[in-house]
Amino acid sequence: MRKILFAAMLCVSFGAMSQNNRVDLMLWNENADAEQAKAAASSTDFTRDPAITVYKADKPNGKAIIMCPGGGYGWLATGHEGHDMAQWFNGQGITYVVLKYRLPQGNHKIPLADAEQAIRLVRSHAAEWNVDPDKVGIMGASAGGHLASTLATHYSSAETRPDFQILFYPVITMDPSYTHGGSRANLIGENPSAELQNKFCNELQVTPDTPKAFIMLSSDDNAVPVANSINYYTALVNNKVPASLHAYPTGGHGWGYGDGFIYKHQWKEELEKWLREEL
Template identity: 75%
Template sequence: MGMKIRRYLVAGFMGISFSVMAQQNRIDMMLWDKNVGADQAKAIVEKADFNRDPAITVYKAAKPNGKAIIMCPGGGYGWEATGHEGHDIAHWLNNQGVTYVVLKYRLPQGNHEIPLSDAEQAIRLVREHAEEWGVDPSKVGIMGASAGGHLASTVATHYTSAATRPDFQILFYPVITMDPSYTHAGSRTNLLGENPSADLQNRFSNELQVTPDTPKAFLILSSDDDIVPVANSINYYTSLVSNKVPVAMHIYPNGGHGYGYSEWFTYKDQWKSELEKWLREEI
């Protein structure tokens, strides 16, 4: 058998092995259950308009290091990019020992309470199953891209209890503000409706909601992002620094918006290396 053929066969077997391992370590779980849980959870479920079934997909690390990351895919609060901003990242993070969770949250359709309630429930579930999944309850982070970054930063600044406070936040080219002068218009409309009040707009402009208790942060963006203005990340970074919240921000010269884990992004190896180092040294 030729060397090239043997390499292809080995690569194929490895691919099958990784796929089988991923399936063995994968858990799909509904986010809400009307028959169990806290009264508050029941109330949210009863009044919600379920246009989809919110759920989490858990990818357990073979050798867990205790850290867990819950990912909120982007999509302008109108859809969810669950591939390159979701499931595609699982294998890489599992290799770092991280238990990785993809959140399928309900789309708000103008009801701003819905995504936040789903994200907080995801954090509760990870902590409730911490021992089973090899997770340290004090090392549960939230991650998001674009509008999912807004959701992640909303959890980080609006969490309602110690049980739903993330221990860290990771944001890819996030929407942060609802200020119409530099927000992402589609995300704003889908989350808050056509004509939100000034109070509601300010409440979900997360650069205005940072406190010294906001969890530490890691931000990634590109200078040429023409979808979500870079001021979203920069103003959030400035607010975190002003409140003495530890934060790292990496700005790449090009790449635009929406690359996630895509191979075409020139600086993919760089952000992976920086995030891996940050998770190792800061969390």
């Protein structure tokens, strides 16, 4: 009986600890940009309440990562490409943030606006969350990787520039010859202007001021052609931006933090080393 009670007390203790280390914040409120707050309130999809969930590390090292889940800009894979990674990052001392961003629904400005607001919020709470405002990165998977790389190449000010970017099998381009069709249609429509299409071809938007990158993919990805990652990596190298590219032989698309990906141990080890030694 004593052992059972002790185990129950431990569970309660860990549950309380988990709740104390988690913070949920709405992105837009009455103190935020009025136009964005109004747009957030009037959205009709399941992300009409854009928010961040913050998982604070017990022993923070000052680094923070904001994760943008994938879903083709049509839904959000918030499990294996979101909340499931929190404990692993916290174990490294990293404050981990999952971004619930609004889907574009014909307005390509919306996801980027939410990503910029997320990084503003993290930096505004830096002291409270034991985060170094100069060590805040953006991360994304698939279409979330497009959003992350969009923030990395389209940030509007030093306030919203991420310090680094981590991309899982990302959509990078809107070039119809090798983009992901669903992501392209959902973000910029079926028949965008050449100007709008090129604007969101992020391989064309890299500059020497683009933040350093860690990119990973599977060589047999049939959903998002590998040229997305390779061309982006090449653009980073050409602009002398530090970049690390990791291509695994098999695995397809969308593995995230799932145990079914046979190279999960490898990417975790390589990313952990990069975060430790490069930042």
